[in-house]
Amino acid sequence: MSFRLAAYAVCVEDGRVLLARYVPPSGEPLWTLPGGGVEHAEDPLDAVVREVAEETGCDAVVERLLGVDSRVIPAAERNVPGPEHHNVGIFYGISVNGGRLRPEPNGATTEPTWTPLPDVTGLRRSSLVDIGIALWRTLPATGHVDPVPVGGLIQH
Structure with a gap:
């Protein structure tokens, strides 16, 4: 089993959420939240600020911790070949206080965009989007929301 610790940004302004298009090595592109892997000895808060800058060109300010999601993705359902995967x-x-939207240079994410919240349900997207928006909307005391079912437009 592989393991990844990642930090994701949920930025909602004027009824729109900041998303980026992820292009996996194999499979169809899908929309996701800006974010990604926490590097060795990196603080997750610093990681999310770094990832937003890398993937969108925007300068992020962390406003609050929304929560943590832990899931195991079966090997057969992964976007990339490999064993089952545990993602935390x-x-x-976050809020954006500068920068300008641009694609990630030489990266796997493209087309950062502000998407109206009602339009998200019609997008082919990562389950991370639904988890992040649910955490943002509900601010659960436990920092945890129910698992998001995967299938149809919602992928791992």
Whole structure:
């Protein structure tokens, strides 16, 4: 089993959420939240600020911790070949205080965009989007929301 600790940004402004298009090595592109792997000895808060800058060109300010999601993705359901995968995602509510939207240079994410919240349900997207928006909307005291079912437009 592989393991990844990641930090994700949920930025909602004027009824729109900041998303980026992820292009996996194999499979169809899907929309996701800005964010990614926490590097060795890196603080997850610093990681989310770094990832937002890398993937969107925007300068992020962390406003609050929203919660943590832990899930095991079966090998057969992964977007990339490999064994089953354990992902622990730390979700932060952020605001943008500068920068300009641009694609990630030489990266796997493209097309950062502000998407109206009602339009999200019609997008082919990562389950991370639904988890992050649910955490942002409900701010659960436990920092945890129920698992998001995967299938149809919602992928791992």
